[in-house]
Amino acid sequence: MARSSTSKDAQDLFHSLRSAYLATPTNLKIIDLYVCFAVFTALIQQVAYMALVGSFPFNSFLSGVLSCIGTAVLAVCLRIQVNKENKEFKDLAPERAFADFVLCNLVLHLVIINFLG
């Protein structure tokens, strides 16, 4: 009884999450997709390659992983700032947030490329 209720609860939870998510505006969904893509790439680098082959050369490995994680973090920041339901950032224009995102990404990639060697 408890098991079925927990599983049913889990299923209900899952359904409600899914429907809530579908309601989010499209641009936020784009950003979420981008974050998933970046994290997934990082996972592949970290787990698959390093486990198989090893972390040589280490600086290249680090720069690869950190670029993915960094850009994911920046995308999350962008999502926070762009989300209209977020009260703290109401006054900030989304374009300004996007400009910040672009700038920070460019700086991040410059450093990453330098470190890539």
Place this chain on the structure above:
Amino acid sequence: MMAGGGVRFLVLILVVAICGAASVFQPISDSHRSAAVDVFVPVDGSYKSLDEAYEALKALEILGIDKKSDFSSSTCENVVKVLGSSSSTLKDAFYALNVNGILKCKIGEAGPKDIVSQLQAGVKDAKLLLDFYYSVRGLVLVKEQFPGADISLGNAEAIFRSIKALSQSDGRWRYSSSNPESSTFAAGLAYETLAGVISLAPSELDPSLIQTLKKGILKLFDSIQKYDDGTFYFDEKSVDASQGPISTTASVIRGLTSFAASESTGLNLPGDKIVGLAKFFLGVGIPGDAKDFFNQIDALACLEDNKFSVPLILSLPSTVISLTKKEPLKVKVSTVLGSKAPALSVKLTQALSSKSVDSSVINNQELKFDSDSATYFLDSFPKNFDVGKYTFVFEILVDDSAHEKVYITEAQTKVPVAAIGVIGIENAEIAVLDSDIGSVESQKKLDLTKDGEVSLSANHLQKLRLSFQLTTPLGKSFKPHQAFFKLKHESQVEHIFLMKTSGKKSELVLDFLGLVEKLYYLSGKYEIQLTIGDASMENSLLSNIGHIELDLPERPEKAPRPPLQSTEPYSRYGPKAEISHIFRIPEKLPAKQLSLVFLGVIVLPFIGFLIGLTRLGVNIKSFPSSTGSAISALLFHGGIGAVLLLYVLFWLKLDLFTTLKALSLLGVFLLFVGHRTLSQLAAASNKLKSA
């Protein structure tokens, strides 16, 4: 030319540094003459250019070598062609006239007139020093070679002044009024030119002009440089001058000689510097370069016969005196080119021994003159003249009876002389001693002048002693440079020991107990060899004394083995073992294919991202349509793309600095464009919101 000049300069310095303060300078001799034939006679019978031909022929003429007939025809053809054409340059005409002066080619009647008019036109139009030089000297040569031709320098004083205007206050000259750099070589050329002007002028020039020139000459002598052995020379001030010290000094001497010859009031130059200049050229030896050879010979010829002072050189054919042969010490005094000197007396004022520098062994000895060989000699040496190294100091006094020329010599000529003789060897004996007590077990007397057959035996507890006494011909004790004692084992292993000389005798004591390891524990028969040598010894010797049987203990485990003696004695000069360098092993990289596969795997999430985007229904509907904002939007995206492309280039080949420079430019551009685009977007969305 410059690099060659620099190298020669260095070689000169090295040679002089080795010579030191006392050195011998030899006048020009037959070795110079035979070298001159090699340097100056052209291989294929003709010279490449007229200036080369002139230098070679002049040098051969000064040295008295007559090879003119071999190649005079081809050179004369060239000379006639140049002097006949009206379009030859002043430089070619000048050298052609010079060559003609030596070879005396047949020019013909019309030749001189063309050349004269060309040279006179050259003098009128000349602005540069070299133009003045070629034209004026050319006219002087025409006057010498064609006595009938009518040469006169119309405006001699004006020409004099315009040449003088190029001079500097330190005695040097500039090549042209537009070039501020002054050169000592140019000063020599200027003095030759001015001498030519003075000799061609129809009337006497203003004596004050000539006086200022003489002051300028003394100023030029202030810039003379010297080496430690008393040679003087002129050199250019700037490091990258095209003329080295030999050509610069030769040019100055040529200029001074022609200037002194052209005017009648006489030129007073410091005598020691003239002798120093002569020694500089003699110290060069035999130059390998044709230009240096010519400059050397030409300058020496000017010094040999000039109006100010003629230097005389003292030289010794042999600087070694043998006390046993009792030959006299010979000294030659001659001019720089080797011709006879006038009547003079040579005195040996001092003979300073290297051992006691202050007291002199010989004092104020006059040398006798042998007129057959034109040498001065000293045949008697005092009783206390021992073997060794000496510095002889000579003084020359020229007889002041009426000479046409003024002769000048060095105040004191210092010459290093070595005295050698037979060294006596006495009380030579070899003995084997018992180590602790010091008593003699066996002792043998030696005669070191011939190989002996001494046979000794010793064991490792004993000592070997060798001693002898060396005395000079005067009975003083002598310390040789080399006194070596060699033991050679049957297996060719050799050991060399140095004899110690102290006080009266030379001695060596070998304690076998301490030497056991050095001798590699090899017992057996050793040959004994003694070497005594010295520069002052006429009877240096190397004698095999005999054998010694050595009985040494057994070799322990860790003792070093004797080195392998190669059978071929010269194999030590053969190739050595090859050195194999160990480089850093490059890191093990993963296989190339694996990396490529992984690259493909990485691209997969990106494709997934794109697919996801399309599923979400991404569109670019809000891309601005009006042209202004469309352009800025395009530029914005283009700018971002350019920055990313820059990063790729940075990874591939650029470095951080160029990247940062490019990035700053692109960044500023991007900032403007992005600001415009985004503000337009913001304005558009605001309008939508409010509308």
